[in-house]
Amino acid sequence: MREIHVLNGPNLNLLGRREPAIYGTATLADIEADLAKIGAARGVSLTFRQTNSEGELVTWVQEAGLAGAGVILNAGAYTHTSIALHDAIRASGAKVVEIHLSNIHGRETFRQHSFISSAALGVIFGFGALGHRLALEAPLSLAEHNRAAS
Amino acid sequence: MREIHVLNGPNLNLLGRREPAIYGTATLADIEADLAKIGAARGVSLTFRQTNSEGELVTWVQEAGLAGAGVILNAGAYTHTSIALHDAIRASGAKVVEIHLSNIHGRETFRQHSFISSAALGVIFGFGALGHRLALEAPLSLAEHNRAAS
Amino acid sequence: MREIHVLNGPNLNLLGRREPAIYGTATLADIEADLAKIGAARGVSLTFRQTNSEGELVTWVQEAGLAGAGVILNAGAYTHTSIALHDAIRASGAKVVEIHLSNIHGRETFRQHSFISSAALGVIFGFGALGHRLALEAPLSLAEHNRAAS
Amino acid sequence: MREIHVLNGPNLNLLGRREPAIYGTATLADIEADLAKIGAARGVSLTFRQTNSEGELVTWVQEAGLAGAGVILNAGAYTHTSIALHDAIRASGAKVVEIHLSNIHGRETFRQHSFISSAALGVIFGFGALGHRLALEAPLSLAEHNRAAS
Amino acid sequence: MREIHVLNGPNLNLLGRREPAIYGTATLADIEADLAKIGAARGVSLTFRQTNSEGELVTWVQEAGLAGAGVILNAGAYTHTSIALHDAIRASGAKVVEIHLSNIHGRETFRQHSFISSAALGVIFGFGALGHRLALEAPLSLAEHNRAAS
Amino acid sequence: MREIHVLNGPNLNLLGRREPAIYGTATLADIEADLAKIGAARGVSLTFRQTNSEGELVTWVQEAGLAGAGVILNAGAYTHTSIALHDAIRASGAKVVEIHLSNIHGRETFRQHSFISSAALGVIFGFGALGHRLALEAPLSLAEHNRAAS
Amino acid sequence: MREIHVLNGPNLNLLGRREPAIYGTATLADIEADLAKIGAARGVSLTFRQTNSEGELVTWVQEAGLAGAGVILNAGAYTHTSIALHDAIRASGAKVVEIHLSNIHGRETFRQHSFISSAALGVIFGFGALGHRLALEAPLSLAEHNRAAS
């Protein structure tokens, strides 16, 4: 998997500006720059996109899935309400790693169910900005592991 | 009712590409072509639209309702989460036939409630692509039946 | 599918007599006569039965299923309480189109779950007497569609 | 209302034989004889019927309703499970007084909801065999009260 | 049981003034006068009390119970919220017939549970002002029945 | 206990015809023949009955209970919905062993509660046709055990 | 509406003494003085009452309703438990504006349902002492608006 789309949902454009106790001080641009450096070093093509619109996020997941690209998806609040995103993953066959910066299991009740999780390969929650790195590591390690094994 | 809008919601643009066991192999274009032929034969003007955006679907239902057109609506996953669509039907007075290709009652729990149904004239679920034909038949037969009775 | 059993459950013998605001003014005899005409024109053998007994309805569904006949089933109030009917459909392999004259999704809470739906091919609710026509149309169109495609 | 049908549902044929701590020692025949005497004295025609079959009970409620007769209904366990009986009352327009010998509100949870109650004129629970007398008194007193008032 | 307390709870002082579609046009004074006449004819001493206070109603139930008087109790809205009344009946040993003018089972969900019912001898709901008569009839008939049987 | 009634409920007449993955290939006649042989060898009189009607099943349980016969009861889908059967067991004093061929705890949610169980002596689920043998063994072993102990 | 009753329920006599982080530092007397000034300026007669007793609050709502006065009601904790207050509003026809100083939707779960709201004209929550001013403004503005429009 040489191409990975890093898709961020609603309000993640405000990362680093407010509520640092929950979300940290890194901005989305900081995180994307950090990932871009790693991607360049490991030979992975990365695409970065953010939107507040559920429909646009659905479309981007479809595009990634149909293109065979991997997806690192932080769907923000749509995580908890969007069956359309669940369907987009299944219908497009996208290989999705779901991440959240905070540990949603330790927050409000309405944040404790995810419609993404049951359609994702795996989930990584609670590691702050580091979560993106781990999410990127997952498919890369897996690929290297498979190469080594073959 | 001589004008009917056929409105499709999120992920229905992928019809026929994936998960044929659930949704069949006909693409949305195939279905629309099939309906267009029937519409032409029966003298009905048909408008076809698809979107992944809830807000756009709300706007289209409003337009159909205000124009006095009938609506065949497959709201996809928004079926289960969108009170805004329910309100759009009621507020615009749209006459809606709700359809789903699969029988949502036999699927995951979160697909078994529809916010559309209680605002729709009637519902047709589970007949695959044929469902669109039945949905088109409903207002036409009704009209003919009424003409015959008068 | 050349033989279709039209099975009606409890209280449908009173159709057209009371609560016309909900169920319309057509009697069950009117509806059956209407279907019989269509069946004759399309070469389908139709059998009409009505009962207030859950057990008898179970037996009739079994008979239809074992005979390979299609079933148009309005199970009335047993729709919401009868696991036995659900099992009869599955155990006999009956191909059932479930109908209701009213849109049960817009009525009392206790009418919003159907034990029939998850065992049926498809469901048609809310079109009044016309629903029977659409239910009859479903297998016929499908058959013609299949013939045309072959 | 000069004609009243006294309809008893499942297991009430065993009244007086077992569980007297809950239901008392009077048999159904005793109760019917007692009511018959009162009916004769007050000029009311009484019809007595008991069945273990839900469908038969549905049919009898329909017959009473269509005939304009009043109904004293102890639906036994069907009280808690039968939407079909609820519908039979509404569809036939039967004027039903619902009774139970025991106070169902003080028993198991599954006996604390009645599908009959919301379709009945009124309910009388917990007075044992005397409940039938009170149930008979209800329409008679009402009629006399109305005559006196006119 | 020669002494009966007729206890009415909150808002029943407004009977006959408003919402006659639900509660009828008889005032509480009308009902009490009607019962007084019957009581006089049958040799029963009747005490009438109404209050908007839960605590006062608790005290009155205690007084009736300790005095060995019967109780006809319409606890109004406290029916659905007052465990204190439930306890007062049990702790004082009061013999209570619970009544409501309307059929609470056909109204809002929050009116469908009664804390009184499981501590009462029996319940009579839905007969309007006539309910008080039936409630008075219950212990009187029972007493006569017992006398006749002895 | 020398007489045992083997009562089977709805859809068990189709045993062995369909869904063998769940219910096995033995027909009800096969099972009854197998039991009859064992009964003959052990000196037990066996009566076999099957019905799709809840009311008839209620009546048969009553008859067995009043006759002092033991009951092996597979109530099929009525297991999950019939309070009337629960009452029939209690009211007639029938000694019931409840069986199911499949392990209902591993199936759909709506099959995981039984109204029969809390009124039965014991339950045996999941052993297929062998369950009937075990159910027959239960009272026989118990009797022999008691004889040996006396 | 020239006469308005300002009714406060349990514990509001302690306003300004404790928990200022939730309820502010103004005492109930401060708030009433502030309203009185506005009322005098706008020609409205204001009546102020506070009680810890549910029954007394029921009586006061009845009095206001029967007198045709408007009501600004902060029922304190009875908001969440008192069906009797709900009934008093409906039965007396009182025109009630419901207020709370804190935003009850952001507090404990048991404070998030109000039995008053569904019987009130409107609700105003979360504006602290200012809420009383807005509540007073509501009927006054409406009246002026109506005068201007006529």
Next chain:
Amino acid sequence: MREIHVLNGPNLNLLGRREPAIYGTATLADIEADLAKIGAARGVSLTFRQTNSEGELVTWVQEAGLAGAGVILNAGAYTHTSIALHDAIRASGAKVVEIHLSNIHGRETFRQHSFISSAALGVIFGFGALGHRLALEAPLSLAEHNRAAS
């Protein structure tokens, strides 16, 4: 804490009269006399009050809290329904030890939640009349313990 108010709620005036299996045979006067003796010996001023009125109990808790007195509170049935008492404790800052004579966790479901507990210092349930002694011991021991530690 030299002053302690012992507050008892609804139906506790009947202690010792009825239901001794649940509540014991000691009357409220017996318990108060027992506590008075201990209080005198330990130099604590005790105030005893009982009421059936929720509002009065709210007022008494407020008075104790504002006076800085400790409170031993058995709120009877209001334990389970009164948010107003919860608020009175919080708003007045009363230091409350909650007691019940019976172990409410072993009784009816509706007695298993207490609105008092989450606002109280601690709870003591199930020790009968002895519970009052333990409740009195709690603050006294604590005070002595603190004195010894200083």
Next chain:
Amino acid sequence: MREIHVLNGPNLNLLGRREPAIYGTATLADIEADLAKIGAARGVSLTFRQTNSEGELVTWVQEAGLAGAGVILNAGAYTHTSIALHDAIRASGAKVVEIHLSNIHGRETFRQHSFISSAALGVIFGFGALGHRLALEAPLSLAEHNRAAS
């Protein structure tokens, strides 16, 4: 707070056209004109925006919050389903007054929870078009009150 954004969500563009029994006859343009006049008189800059798109509403709330403007928000049906709006308010620090024209507590169950309320300063429901005036009054009065107090 000298700048206020008045943001309206889905279907509010249809105000005044349909369902006047629920929403009144004023159009959104009427309401905005009314507010504009008041704003001009009180020296407040007002911005008016309406959209059917959840994502666009999220973006507008963010913009208002980041600009330090106040917000009057009627999120329409997204009120009940949008955690993204809840997050937008918190993440941007927007000071939001939530309004609804109708009293949502007296309507369908699915309209009785708001994800906006727990993030808003306060809520104003049920006053029709007047609600916008009260919502505007809230921050203005508060500001004046604070000026007077300083």
Next chain:
Amino acid sequence: MREIHVLNGPNLNLLGRREPAIYGTATLADIEADLAKIGAARGVSLTFRQTNSEGELVTWVQEAGLAGAGVILNAGAYTHTSIALHDAIRASGAKVVEIHLSNIHGRETFRQHSFISSAALGVIFGFGALGHRLALEAPLSLAEHNRAAS
């Protein structure tokens, strides 16, 4: 299946000592001796183990499963709380017959769900000590039945 492990969980070491009304008077040693005799007669090797530790029970189930031995498992209270036992059965492939001496369906609510049942071959509840015999009979009869059929 020639080797069977009879595993008993917490508190079953106290069998026969207390609560004989529920569990009977036979001790665990009595039951094991009885089974040992039968096993010897039928050529089955039996292993008996009891523990109060969930972890130890998990280990024993694993050992039986990996050894290909059958298991008769009465997990006591862990039946209702232990997903670890469920997993041990599935992960080790153990063939488990689940038994309980009492009929858990007729006891407290928290005893009515079993995490064992959905992983077991079958369940036998309510036959007291005899249940162990039936549980032993199940695999033996099955084996003999299969031998006879081959």
Next chain:
Amino acid sequence: MREIHVLNGPNLNLLGRREPAIYGTATLADIEADLAKIGAARGVSLTFRQTNSEGELVTWVQEAGLAGAGVILNAGAYTHTSIALHDAIRASGAKVVEIHLSNIHGRETFRQHSFISSAALGVIFGFGALGHRLALEAPLSLAEHNRAAS
């Protein structure tokens, strides 16, 4: 009752080390030393045990119960999940006083139900280390009280 076992469950070995805001600064050894002094003074033999194992706690409760010793039990987190402990109390007849240092009713939802409470004599929650003293006082006072009364 001259012998008392003081049994502490999981994580109570860490008392005094962490989270002093919830559990205080006294270690378990401090508390045991304090109790030992009191026990010595009052002539009671005390046994102290702590374990993180549910099974071991079950065994210790059994031992205490069979030996006729009283039990002061803080089952820690097993309080909320262990039906096995509930059964151990009932099966061994142990006389248990349940304690918790914190008031579990004011903490997370999952700590608000106790499986111990309904099997215990009484409960004492929220008094910190002092709770052990009160728990010890309970049986001692009761014994003295009984001696005085005899």
Next chain:
Amino acid sequence: MREIHVLNGPNLNLLGRREPAIYGTATLADIEADLAKIGAARGVSLTFRQTNSEGELVTWVQEAGLAGAGVILNAGAYTHTSIALHDAIRASGAKVVEIHLSNIHGRETFRQHSFISSAALGVIFGFGALGHRLALEAPLSLAEHNRAAS
């Protein structure tokens, strides 16, 4: 954090033996060897432990927390039932990364809640054996990131 304990709970000793479709073919020894190699390369001391006992797992978490070691915890089925583990993490201050090999959000309902998650730093589910690597990466990357930033 130079020391990390890798703790595995019930049934993980069977990894690689069964159900490879869910858990993969690597044994626990394989995974530990893989981690040991990485740890050696990165200078981290790793401790490996597995147990089927909840109490032992509680003790090990306590030990790791008190020693200041990091924890990679796969609590197996205790994840869903063990409040004791939740408390052990909080009480010992252990820094825990929670992992599961499968994506528990896509499995049975009873596996979708974790008592570990709300006390853990973060969670990693669904990556099979690779999850352990990612879990090890998390604290190491964080440490390197922090070193680089200082």
